[in-house]
Amino acid sequence: MSENIPTIxxxxWLETADGLYFGLGRAMLLANIQKCGSLRKAADEMGMSYRAAWGKIKKCEEIIGMKLIYQSGSKSEGYRLTDAGKLFMESYFAWFDHVEKEALKKARELMPVMVRSYKEAVE
Known part of the structure; x- marks a missing residue:
């Protein structure tokens, strides 16, 4: 596909008066924790420090009022997602995919040029 085709x-994200409730970055961080079994490895894959990743998770847990991750065994064994963490991650990705599909459909209907999805752009 041509590089000149615009990408949607x-x-x-969701936010409250207390700050970011949940968004793509948090969902991606949780997905990487699930994949890697480690907060440090998940942070590295996203190009962020362990401290930044830890802070984002803790702030999100504080605002949501639920634990999203838990330490599995000793520190060297890493982290896993709680049921709430899995639910927030999966629900967010389902919501995002739905909104993206609808936005792409409407953009293709209304825009005077061909528009592609992000997935199409990176394939």
């Missing part, structure tokens, strides 16, 4: 990009 969405910023989609």
């Amino acid at each position: 990009r969405l910023n989609l």
Whole structure:
């Protein structure tokens, strides 16, 4: 596909007066924790420090009022997602995919040029 075809990009998150409730970055961090079994490895894959990743998770847990991750065994054994963490991650990705599909459909209907999805752009 041509590099000149515009790509639809969405910023989609939930927030409260206390701050970011949940968004793509948090969902991706949880997905990487699930994949790697480690907060440090998940942070490295996303190009962020362990401290930044830890802070984002802790702030999110504080605002949501639920634990999203738990330490599995000793520190060297890493982290796993809680049921709430899995639910938030999966629900967010399902919501994002739905909104992106609808936005792409509408963009293709209304825009005077061909528009592609982010997935199409990176394939």
